[in-house]
Amino acid sequence: MSRLRIILGDQLSLGISALTGLDSERDVVLMMEVMEENTYVAHHKQKIVLVLSAMRHFAETLRQAGIAVDYVTLDDPSNTGELTSEMTRAVARHRPDGVVVTEPGEWRVQEVVEGWAALTGLPVEVRTDERFYASRARFAAWAQGRRAWRMEHFYRDMRREHKVLMEGEKPAGGAWNYDGENRKPLPESTQPPARLRFPPDTTTQAVMAMVEQRFSDHFGGLEDFGWPVSREDAVRALSDFIDVGLPRFGDYQDAMRAGGPFLFHSLLAPALNLGLLSPREVCQAAERAWRSGAAPLNAVEGFVRQVLGWREYVRGVYWNLMPEYADRNALQATRRLPAFYWTGKTAMRCLREAVSDTARYAYSHHIQRLMVTGNFALLAGVAPREVERWYLAVYADAVEWVEMPNTLGMAVFADGGQMASKPYAASGAYIDRMSDFCSGCAYDVKQKTGQNACPFNYLYWAFLIRQKDHLSNNPRLAMPYRTIAGWTSERQGAIVAEAEAFLDGLE
Structure with missing residues (x-):
């Protein structure tokens, strides 16, 4: 029997389940660059280049292994621009006895794949994606019957189950979580290391030229493109992080600095989400660094928590709650995205820095996303779907299963506490403490109200006042609500009016 084996753009792993049992004499691998995947949101130019170049490099790896590859390029005149129509054209070309594909990472693509059998009249085998620590079914079993889902509980189960950073039945070092040690601002004297970047090769340059021509109106620039697009480069990027980033990652993972987009962060999420690296190998590399004395436990645990904890957890949330999860709006936020x-x-320097770095690199680290761009959207009452689509469009590592729960659940609390125990709302004081953004800003972070006041200050209190019915019973917000209870209704109204005037002025 011959099979058409389909590899999607985020399945660039030689061990992907769709390739298991491949018969190189009979089977053909189909890879498709299609317009619909590049335009369902207006992806950052670097993100498009990254995915298409990585796909082309992976196809060449398969060919060198003696595997027949039917590769449809975006600029092929016959390209119909859609996954389904390209799949049916390939079926007509190769006349296979069946189709094999690994389960897609995104809900909308899964819906497409579910229609292929009826459309072609062929058996379509959809295999489990085995690259994750937790399958969809494993997370569903964990979540079953729980009143609240908390990443920390899931993370501990995963640590035990997969024996990651464990000493027998106990966590390494005696504690599960060293987050309390990982919240230091970056001293002015501390210089982040130069990070390994990857100059575009011939393949990538060709993709860049095509993207500039076809997606000239998309967000971002290509001048600073430096992402790994092959398995070999991704392995080098992992080694670079372990050597120069990981030792101080823990201490400064929440820090921000103007002109320092990468600091000590791993920069590995794009390679992980495309399949160029596996979560197991990056967690194992980090654990080896601790056991060899090359990196401290707080740094290694903090990094492992991001991969084995958050990354696996949000995937489980996504697949357990879609498709209704996409429309959640617990706080009834309706403003347009500024x-x-x-x-x-x-004029807000913190936001200017975050957006400028995003345009330049298709990247900003998790605290910039959560506590600057996400925090502002939360305080401003931006419609969740608008800010969620923005995050999906602008970051090189943004795939919907990881981006949507982080946005709706963490950044803007649109799921009402499904993922997080409280909204991650903060005034300008947090940004001032964790960054140098407030220095030289047009606004004064020390002023609470008035024309020169940092907008985050009055936006924060106005948000809590507006959302009193939703949030005042949250025990983690008891302190700020006690403060508000001591204010007159006139003072509360003045703060809300100031916030509304500022936000209306943005429009």
Whole structure:
């Protein structure tokens, strides 16, 4: 029997289940660059280049292994622009006895794949994606019957189950979580290391030229493209992080600095999400660094928590709650996304820095996303779907299963506490403590109200006042609500009015 084996753009792993049992004499691998995947949101130019170049490099790896590859390029004149129509054209070309594909990472693509059998009249085998620590079924079993889902509980189960950072039945070092040691601002004297970047090779350059021509109106630039697009480069990127980033990653993972987009962060999420690296190998590399004395436990545990904890957890949340999860809006937020999320033109230096770095690198680290761009969207009451689509569009590592729960659950609390025990709302004081952004800003972070006051300050209190019915019973917000209870209704109204005037002025 011959099979058409389909590899999607985020399945670039030689061990992907769709390739298991491949008969190189009979089977053909189909890979498709299609317009619909590049335009369902207006992806950052670097993200498009990254995915298409990585796909082309992976196809060449398969060919060198003696595997027949039917590769449809985006600029092929016969390309119909859709996964389904390209799949049916390939079926007509090769006349296979069946189709094999690994389960897609995104709900909308799964819906497409589920229609293929009826459309072609062929058996379509959809295999489990075995690259994760927890399958969809494993997470569903963990979540079954729980009143609240908390990443920390899931993370501990995963540590025990997969024996990661464990000493017998106990966590390494005696504690599960060293987050309390990982919240230091970056000293002015501390210089982050130069990070390994990857100059575009011939294949990538060809993709860049095509993207500039076909997606000239998309967000971001290509001048600073430096992401790994092959398995070999991804392995080098992992080694670079372990050597120069990981030892101080823990201490400064929440820190921010103007002109320092990468600091000590791993920069591995794009390679992980495409399949160029596996979560197991990166966690194992980090654990080896601790056991050899090359990195401290707080750094290694903090990194492992991001991969084995958050990454696996949000995937489980996504697949257990879709498709209704996409429309959640617990706080009834309705404002439009401010234009400066695309242009970077704002007097608020923290937001200007975050958006400018995003345009330049298709990257900003998790605290910039959560506590700057996400925090502002939360406080401003931006419609969750608008900010969620923005995150999906602008970051090189953004695939929906990981991005959507992080946005709806963490950044803007649209799921009402499904993922997080409280909204991650903060005034300008947090940004001032964890960054140097407030220095030289047009606004004064020390001022609470008035024309020169940092907008985060009055936006924060106005948010809590507006959302009193939703949030005042949350025990983690008891302190700020006690403060508000001591204010007159006139003072509360003035703060809300100031916030509304500022936000209306953005429009």
